[in-house]
Amino acid sequence: MTASLGAVLLMLCLLQIKHMFADFYLQTPKMLSGRGEYFHWGRAQHAGVHVIGSVIVFLLFGAPWSFILIIAGLEWIVHFNIDFAKASYSDKKQLSPTQAAYWRAAGLDQFMHNLTYIAMVWAWVKFTT
Template identity: 50%
Template sequence: MDQYSAILLLFAALQIKHLVADFFLQNAKMIMGRERYWHMGRTQHAAIHVVLSALCFVMFGTAPTLILWIVIVEFVVHFHIDWGKARFSVDNKLTPEQPMYWYAMGTDQALHQLTYIAMVWAWLAFS
Protein backbone atom coordinates (compact mmCIF):
# COMPACT_ATOMS: atom_id res chain seq x y z
CA MET A 1 0.00 0.00 0.00
CA ASP A 2 1.40 3.41 -0.87
CA GLN A 3 1.86 6.07 1.80
CA TYR A 4 -1.00 8.29 0.60
CA SER A 5 -3.46 5.40 0.75
CA ALA A 6 -2.22 4.45 4.21
CA ILE A 7 -2.67 8.02 5.46
CA LEU A 8 -6.22 8.23 4.10
CA LEU A 9 -7.15 4.81 5.47
CA LEU A 10 -5.73 5.66 8.89
CA PHE A 11 -7.75 8.88 8.94
CA ALA A 12 -10.85 6.88 7.94
CA ALA A 13 -10.20 4.39 10.73
CA LEU A 14 -9.81 7.20 13.27
CA GLN A 15 -13.04 8.83 12.02
CA ILE A 16 -14.98 5.59 12.45
CA LYS A 17 -13.36 5.13 15.86
CA HIS A 18 -14.41 8.63 16.85
CA LEU A 19 -18.00 8.05 15.77
CA VAL A 20 -18.21 4.81 17.76
CA ALA A 21 -16.47 6.12 20.90
CA ASP A 22 -18.05 9.60 21.01
CA PHE A 23 -21.60 8.72 20.01
CA PHE A 24 -22.33 4.98 20.26
CA LEU A 25 -20.38 3.99 23.37
CA GLN A 26 -21.07 6.98 25.63
CA ASN A 27 -23.60 6.47 28.37
CA ALA A 28 -25.29 8.71 30.93
CA LYS A 29 -22.53 8.08 33.52
CA MET A 30 -19.95 9.43 31.07
CA ILE A 31 -21.98 12.53 30.26
CA MET A 32 -23.60 13.62 33.52
CA GLY A 33 -21.39 15.70 35.81
CA ARG A 34 -18.54 16.06 33.29
CA GLU A 35 -18.04 19.68 34.28
CA ARG A 36 -16.22 18.43 37.40
CA TYR A 37 -12.52 18.04 36.68
CA TRP A 38 -12.08 14.65 38.33
CA HIS A 39 -14.87 12.69 36.70
CA MET A 40 -14.72 8.91 36.37
CA GLY A 41 -17.16 8.86 33.45
CA ARG A 42 -15.00 11.24 31.39
CA THR A 43 -11.95 9.16 32.31
CA GLN A 44 -13.71 6.02 31.06
CA HIS A 45 -14.79 7.83 27.89
CA ALA A 46 -11.23 8.99 27.14
CA ALA A 47 -9.98 5.46 27.88
CA ILE A 48 -12.40 4.01 25.31
CA HIS A 49 -11.00 6.47 22.78
CA VAL A 50 -7.39 5.46 23.42
CA VAL A 51 -8.10 1.72 23.34
CA LEU A 52 -9.85 2.09 19.98
CA SER A 53 -7.11 4.41 18.68
CA ALA A 54 -4.48 1.86 19.72
CA LEU A 55 -6.35 -0.78 17.72
CA CYS A 56 -6.39 1.53 14.69
CA PHE A 57 -2.62 2.00 14.90
CA VAL A 58 -2.06 -1.74 15.44
CA MET A 59 -3.90 -2.36 12.16
CA PHE A 60 -1.31 -0.16 10.46
CA GLY A 61 1.67 -2.00 11.92
CA THR A 62 2.72 0.79 14.27
CA ALA A 63 5.41 0.01 16.84
CA PRO A 64 3.98 -0.57 20.33
CA THR A 65 6.13 2.17 21.90
CA LEU A 66 4.89 4.74 19.40
CA ILE A 67 1.30 3.63 19.95
CA LEU A 68 1.77 4.05 23.70
CA TRP A 69 3.07 7.62 23.33
CA ILE A 70 0.37 8.59 20.85
CA VAL A 71 -2.48 7.31 23.02
CA ILE A 72 -1.09 8.78 26.25
CA VAL A 73 -1.11 12.20 24.61
CA GLU A 74 -4.55 11.52 23.11
CA PHE A 75 -5.93 10.60 26.53
CA VAL A 76 -4.71 13.82 28.15
CA VAL A 77 -5.89 15.98 25.24
CA HIS A 78 -9.28 14.27 24.88
CA PHE A 79 -9.92 14.43 28.63
CA HIS A 80 -9.26 18.18 28.66
CA ILE A 81 -11.17 19.02 25.48
CA ASP A 82 -14.25 17.30 26.89
CA TRP A 83 -13.80 18.88 30.31
CA GLY A 84 -13.47 22.35 28.76
CA LYS A 85 -16.62 21.92 26.71
CA ALA A 86 -18.57 20.58 29.67
CA ARG A 87 -17.35 23.36 31.98
CA PHE A 88 -18.22 26.01 29.38
CA SER A 89 -21.64 24.48 28.70
CA VAL A 90 -22.59 24.19 32.38
CA ASP A 91 -21.22 27.62 33.31
CA ASN A 92 -23.31 29.17 30.53
CA LYS A 93 -26.34 26.91 31.14
CA LEU A 94 -26.35 25.88 27.49
CA THR A 95 -29.10 23.76 25.98
CA PRO A 96 -29.49 22.36 22.45
CA GLU A 97 -31.97 25.15 21.70
CA GLN A 98 -29.20 27.76 21.96
CA PRO A 99 -26.73 28.48 19.15
CA MET A 100 -23.84 28.69 21.65
CA TYR A 101 -24.46 25.04 22.60
CA TRP A 102 -23.80 24.04 19.00
CA TYR A 103 -20.78 26.35 18.77
CA ALA A 104 -19.35 24.56 21.81
CA MET A 105 -20.20 21.15 20.32
CA GLY A 106 -18.64 22.09 16.98
CA THR A 107 -15.51 23.46 18.62
CA ASP A 108 -15.19 20.28 20.69
CA GLN A 109 -15.47 18.12 17.58
CA ALA A 110 -13.05 20.29 15.58
CA LEU A 111 -10.46 20.05 18.35
CA HIS A 112 -10.79 16.26 18.33
CA GLN A 113 -10.30 16.24 14.56
CA LEU A 114 -7.19 18.41 14.91
CA THR A 115 -5.94 15.88 17.47
CA TYR A 116 -6.24 13.15 14.82
CA ILE A 117 -4.20 15.25 12.41
CA ALA A 118 -1.49 15.51 15.07
CA MET A 119 -1.69 11.76 15.75
CA VAL A 120 -1.28 10.89 12.07
CA TRP A 121 1.59 13.38 11.83
CA ALA A 122 3.30 11.63 14.76
CA TRP A 123 2.71 8.28 13.07
CA LEU A 124 4.33 9.56 9.88
CA ALA A 125 7.19 11.36 11.62
CA PHE A 126 8.19 8.62 14.07
CA SER A 127 7.36 5.35 12.29
Protein backbone atom coordinates (compact mmCIF):
# COMPACT_ATOMS: atom_id res chain seq x y z
CA MET A 1 0.00 0.00 0.00
CA THR A 2 1.74 3.09 -1.23
CA ALA A 3 -1.05 5.67 -1.08
CA SER A 4 -0.52 8.32 1.55
CA LEU A 5 -2.85 8.56 4.49
CA GLY A 6 -3.71 12.08 3.34
CA ALA A 7 -4.78 10.83 -0.09
CA VAL A 8 -6.94 8.10 1.46
CA LEU A 9 -8.62 10.55 3.82
CA LEU A 10 -9.15 13.10 1.04
CA MET A 11 -10.72 10.47 -1.19
CA LEU A 12 -13.03 9.35 1.62
CA CYS A 13 -14.04 12.97 2.26
CA LEU A 14 -14.75 13.59 -1.43
CA LEU A 15 -16.86 10.42 -1.62
CA GLN A 16 -18.80 11.60 1.45
CA ILE A 17 -19.41 15.00 -0.13
CA LYS A 18 -20.55 13.28 -3.33
CA HIS A 19 -22.85 11.08 -1.28
CA MET A 20 -24.41 14.02 0.52
CA PHE A 21 -25.23 15.78 -2.74
CA ALA A 22 -26.44 12.65 -4.56
CA ASP A 23 -28.62 11.47 -1.66
CA PHE A 24 -29.96 14.74 -0.31
CA TYR A 25 -29.80 17.42 -3.02
CA LEU A 26 -29.96 15.74 -6.44
CA GLN A 27 -32.86 13.30 -6.06
CA THR A 28 -35.83 13.95 -8.31
CA PRO A 29 -39.46 13.07 -7.53
CA LYS A 30 -39.08 10.10 -9.93
CA MET A 31 -36.13 8.84 -7.89
CA LEU A 32 -38.07 9.16 -4.63
CA SER A 33 -41.41 7.59 -5.63
CA GLY A 34 -42.24 3.90 -5.82
CA ARG A 35 -38.96 2.79 -4.34
CA GLY A 36 -40.42 -0.37 -2.80
CA GLU A 37 -40.54 -2.12 -6.18
CA TYR A 38 -37.29 -3.77 -7.25
CA PHE A 39 -37.14 -2.80 -10.93
CA HIS A 40 -37.44 0.93 -10.37
CA TRP A 41 -36.08 3.28 -13.04
CA GLY A 42 -35.78 6.15 -10.55
CA ARG A 43 -33.56 4.07 -8.25
CA ALA A 44 -31.43 3.09 -11.23
CA GLN A 45 -31.01 6.77 -12.11
CA HIS A 46 -30.22 7.64 -8.48
CA ALA A 47 -27.51 4.95 -8.35
CA GLY A 48 -26.22 6.37 -11.63
CA VAL A 49 -25.85 9.83 -10.10
CA HIS A 50 -23.74 8.26 -7.36
CA VAL A 51 -21.60 6.48 -9.94
CA ILE A 52 -20.99 9.67 -11.91
CA GLY A 53 -19.79 11.39 -8.73
CA SER A 54 -17.48 8.51 -7.88
CA VAL A 55 -16.07 8.43 -11.40
CA ILE A 56 -15.16 12.10 -11.00
CA VAL A 57 -13.46 11.41 -7.65
CA PHE A 58 -11.42 8.52 -9.04
CA LEU A 59 -10.46 10.54 -12.12
CA LEU A 60 -9.17 13.31 -9.84
CA PHE A 61 -6.87 10.73 -8.27
CA GLY A 62 -5.64 9.43 -11.61
CA ALA A 63 -7.18 5.98 -11.35
CA PRO A 64 -7.04 3.99 -14.60
CA TRP A 65 -10.24 3.69 -16.64
CA SER A 66 -10.27 -0.09 -16.28
CA PHE A 67 -10.42 0.26 -12.49
CA ILE A 68 -12.98 3.07 -12.68
CA LEU A 69 -15.33 1.07 -14.89
CA ILE A 70 -15.19 -1.98 -12.62
CA ILE A 71 -15.61 -0.01 -9.39
CA ALA A 72 -18.42 2.08 -10.93
CA GLY A 73 -20.32 -1.02 -12.00
CA LEU A 74 -19.94 -2.59 -8.59
CA GLU A 75 -20.98 0.62 -6.84
CA TRP A 76 -24.10 0.88 -9.00
CA ILE A 77 -25.16 -2.67 -8.12
CA VAL A 78 -24.42 -2.26 -4.41
CA HIS A 79 -26.05 1.19 -4.12
CA PHE A 80 -29.16 0.07 -6.02
CA ASN A 81 -29.62 -2.92 -3.72
CA ILE A 82 -28.90 -1.12 -0.45
CA ASP A 83 -31.53 1.46 -1.36
CA PHE A 84 -33.99 -1.23 -2.40
CA ALA A 85 -33.53 -3.09 0.91
CA LYS A 86 -34.25 0.07 2.90
CA ALA A 87 -37.25 1.03 0.77
CA SER A 88 -38.69 -2.46 0.80
CA TYR A 89 -38.30 -2.80 4.56
CA SER A 90 -39.74 0.67 5.18
CA ASP A 91 -42.72 -0.04 2.93
CA LYS A 92 -43.43 -3.45 4.51
CA LYS A 93 -43.29 -1.96 8.00
CA GLN A 94 -45.17 1.18 6.84
CA LEU A 95 -42.55 3.36 8.46
CA SER A 96 -42.77 7.13 8.67
CA PRO A 97 -40.28 9.75 9.89
CA THR A 98 -42.12 9.92 13.21
CA GLN A 99 -41.05 6.36 14.07
CA ALA A 100 -37.70 5.32 15.52
CA ALA A 101 -37.58 2.28 13.19
CA TYR A 102 -37.63 4.62 10.19
CA TRP A 103 -34.49 6.34 11.45
CA ARG A 104 -32.81 3.04 12.27
CA ALA A 105 -33.47 1.92 8.68
CA ALA A 106 -32.14 5.23 7.35
CA GLY A 107 -29.09 4.99 9.60
CA LEU A 108 -28.34 1.41 8.51
CA ASP A 109 -28.70 2.50 4.87
CA GLN A 110 -26.20 5.31 5.33
CA PHE A 111 -23.84 3.04 7.28
CA MET A 112 -23.87 0.48 4.45
CA HIS A 113 -23.09 3.22 1.92
CA ASN A 114 -20.19 4.40 4.09
CA LEU A 115 -18.81 0.85 4.25
CA THR A 116 -19.07 0.76 0.45
CA TYR A 117 -16.86 3.85 0.22
CA ILE A 118 -14.32 2.32 2.58
CA ALA A 119 -14.23 -0.78 0.35
CA MET A 120 -13.89 1.37 -2.78
CA VAL A 121 -10.97 3.31 -1.31
CA TRP A 122 -9.37 0.06 -0.15
CA ALA A 123 -9.67 -1.27 -3.71
CA TRP A 124 -8.11 1.91 -5.09
CA VAL A 125 -5.14 1.56 -2.72
CA LYS A 126 -4.80 -2.19 -3.32
CA PHE A 127 -5.12 -2.21 -7.11
CA THR A 128 -4.03 1.18 -8.42
CA THR A 129 -1.35 2.66 -6.18
